[in-house]
Amino acid sequence: MPENRETKKRSGTKEKILKTAITLFCNHGYKGTSVRKIASNVGIRESALYNHFKNKEEVFLEVAKNIFNSPFAMKEEEIKETALRGKNFLQKFVMQYKMLTFDKQSENMFKLLMIELMQNKELREQFMSDFHNKNIKTLSEAFFVMMQNGLVRSGDPMMVAYEFLSTLFYIRFQITLLRFDAKSTDALATQFEKHVDIFWESIKL
Amino acid sequence: MPENRETKKRSGTKEKILKTAITLFCNHGYKGTSVRKIASNVGIRESALYNHFKNKEEVFLEVAKNIFNSPFAMKEEEIKETALRGKNFLQKFVMQYKMLTFDKQSENMFKLLMIELMQNKELREQFMSDFHNKNIKTLSEAFFVMMQNGLVRSGDPMMVAYEFLSTLFYIRFQITLLRFDAKSTDALATQFEKHVDIFWESIKL
DNA sequence: GTCTATATTTGGATAGAC
DNA sequence: GTCTATCCAAATATAGAC
Known part of the structure; x- marks a missing residue:
């Protein structure tokens, strides 16, 4: 088993969801982005999205997690x-x-x-x-x-x-x-x- | 006819709607404000609101009309x-x-x-x-x-x-x-x- | 001008088959 | 893990009685 890190070796759907969600949330905000839209842009049904995230907010939090992460902090x-x-x-x-x-x-x-x-x-x-x-x-x-x-x-x-x-x-x-x-x-x-x-x-x- | 200005001499409902709408729109934005909420805060039904405004957007535009009106412009x-x-x-x-x-x-x-x-x-x-x-x-x-x-x-x-x-x-x-x-x-x-x-x-x- | 009732759409979320 | 089907809630908007 060459890659058992994290057990699941993904089809990449979760990453695709996140990538799509970033684009949508960052351009239309939380309210302006629907789970429907995210799923359809990814190319899956809404119900499938819920296999990867508990709900809309969890997707958002994952996206917004790095909102204050500056890649260029000075020591x-x-x-x-x-x-x-x-x-x-x-x-x-x-x-x-x-x-x-x-x-x-x-x-x-x-x-x-x-x-x-x-x-x-x-x-x-x-x-x-x-x-x-x-x-x-x-x-x-x-x-x-x-x-x-x-x-x-x-x-x-x-x-x-x-x-x-x-x-x-x-x-x-x-x-x-x-x-x-x-x-x-x-x-x-x-x-x-x-x-x-x-x-x-x-x-x- | 001492006050035939504008024909209708209002009960003030339209003004009340606008006043309420300003508070809501300015604190929650367009998407964050529902016609329901405006109407309920005014104390009327949604349907009654449509007697004063064509739709939600018209209320918003009326509110946002003065968004760039500065009361302190210099000549x-x-x-x-x-x-x-x-x-x-x-x-x-x-x-x-x-x-x-x-x-x-x-x-x-x-x-x-x-x-x-x-x-x-x-x-x-x-x-x-x-x-x-x-x-x-x-x-x-x-x-x-x-x-x-x-x-x-x-x-x-x-x-x-x-x-x-x-x-x-x-x-x-x-x-x-x-x-x-x-x-x-x-x-x-x-x-x-x-x-x-x-x-x-x-x-x- | 306001109400009740209703139509319609959109959005979040779940159940269960495959 | 994805799909179909479905549910439920919320929101915009209209029709018609009063």
């Missing part, structure tokens, strides 16, 4: 180290943010988040803690280091972090809207780099 | 004039933005916009043109005037406008999320003023 020590490089840190941070923005899976999760955010209290709280606070913390630490080392004008690191992050979010938000309709994002894609340039000029010593 | 000349006052212009602009954020009706419309934005192509386009571009235009003009008059460092007025606006949007976005759950927004409310202070310091000559 604590890495932050403090890289922060000493000033603008270079910001460029690195923004590059990761940009990759997230254009990464297909991250983009889908962001769309889903934006759709469900207003209808799901738990998501709102996770958005604040995971999405916002985590980034603010990273950036604050970096700006603090920069201030300590005389690289940037001193001030409240949290405030500077907020200013810096908010623009990144807005760019990502707009890009996500444009990509919904398959519109060009060329102008906005370069906005990330321009933001770093302008911002650095405004805070550097 | 062209006013912008150029006030821009000469530098930081004072930014303070005024932000104060209006802040009022919008906390104005009950505007807040509802913003919630509705955020809910529906990801599911409605037309709204996305209106968001870009009415919401984003209009503000960018106003701010760009102001920053241009400020640059011409040596009040702020010269640069691309549009870029500076983008930096300034994006933070305002993010603050509003976060406040809206908090208010969804009736959480305190004290910390964020002062962020508006702090933003102006920080931003002005970073661009002034």
